[in-house]
Amino acid sequence: MTEPALTVGIIANPASGRDVRRLTANAGVYSSTEKASVVQRLLGAFGATGIQHVLLAPDMTGIAAAVLKASQGRNARESHWPRLTFLDMPLRQTVEDTRLAARMMAEQGVALIAVLGGDxxxxxxxxxVGDIPLLTLSTGTNNAFPELRESTSAGLAGGLCASGRIPSGVGLRRNKRLLVREHARGICEWALVDVAVSSQPFIGARAICRAEDLAEVFVTFAEPHAIGLSALCGLWCPVSRQSPLGAWVRLNPNADDAVLVPGLLQGCAVSACGSMQPGVAYSPSLLNGTLALDGEREIEFSANDHPTVTLDPYGPISIDVEAVLAYAALHRLLAIGREHPQHPANLPC
Structure with a gap:
């Protein structure tokens, strides 16, 4: 009986990196051509590490079409790309496309999913997708959760993990998340990086673009070198991805101490800050306003509501690319013998 092909998934969000922050904060833009190139580099790395089959989400912007065309070329053959299957699914050009593609990949038993996008x-x-590991690649605007890295290196790490050559304790990282609940209205949402409390009473344009609209920020982690709302904590009371704690800062225009909002370079006055303990429900300081999850306002609340934010240590699993490649170097996992098609002696002149 033959073993099933080792399969991974790739989801490239065609809309990532194209929101209003291109205009308000001079954010970068990832074109469909660039995303197709990232996918092609992933495929080369997956092929080199023994991945046999890749499921790819379709799109209407040319990413999948460019990859399909490249898969029929000489470079794909020489690099031994895995066999490609494009998911047969309807496209609505909304976030539901991403969610449906993820569900279909999970149902087909992929070993990991490479995600191109933002938070x-x-x-x-x-x-x-539950505990299916994510290979995170930053191609969005608000990129705190997916770290910026070269896709070939990321693909090698993902392929080594998916093929079982890396101990899970080395290659996989359990991430924190923030649970947002409002019991009376049956709301239970979550964020990977930050929950911001805004004084704006309505959702409107979802992105928060003005420092004066911020009252409070809760974070799972906050790095001083990051961009986005979590960087407020990162520049004031940093907390690492590996720490079991989260953090929060409270803002007040009359406070004495201030910190910059990176990207927009606006000053924000900090009136208080502290750590978040896992499992403890924290209430916003405002009686009414909106809550922005990972940079996008999603929940309106009033004085009659009682939303809470709780740090949860059982978020999604991601691949620790640096740890995987360090382990691979130590154990010579990427060394190849003369019989390997990529050995220099076997390459065409």
Whole structure:
């Protein structure tokens, strides 16, 4: 009886990196051509590490079409790309496309899913796939959760993990998340990086673009070198991804101490800050306003509501690319013998 092909999934969000922050904060833009190139580099790395089959989500912007065309070329043959299957699914050009693709990949038993997008894309995928590991690639605007890295290196790490050559304790990282609940209204949502409390009473344009609209920020982790709302904590009371704690900062225009909002370079006055303990429900300081999850306002609340934010240590699993490649170097996992098609002696002149 033949073993099933080792299969991974790739989801490239065609809309990531194209929101209003391109205009308000000069954020970068990832074109469909660039995303197709990232996918192609992933496929080369997956092929080199023994991945036999890749499921790819379709799109209407040309990413999948460019990859399909490249898969029929000489470079794909020489690099031994895995066999490609494009998911047969309807396209609505909304976040539901990402969610449906993630569910279909999970149902087909993929060993991991490579995600191209920002915090919102990764949250949408993670919500559908349970403990299937995510290979995170930053191609969005608000990129705190997916770290910026070269896709060939990421693909090698993902392929080594998926093929079982890396101990799970080395290669896999359990991430924190923030649970947002309002019991009376039956709301239970979550964020991977931050929950911001805004004084704006309505959702409107979802992205928060003005420092004066911020009252409070809760974070799972906060790195000083990051961008986005979590960087407020990162520049004031940093907390690492590995720490069991989270953090919060409270803002007040009359406070004496201030910190910059990176990207927009606006000053924010900090009136208080502290750590978040896992499992403890924290209430916003405002009686009414909106809650932004991973940079996008999603929940309105009033004085009659009682929303809470809780740090949960049981978020999605991701691949620790640096740890995997360090282990691979130590154990020579990427060394190849003369029989390997990529050995220099076997390459065409």
């Amino acid at each position: 919102g894309t990764h949250k949408a995928v993670a919500a559908e």
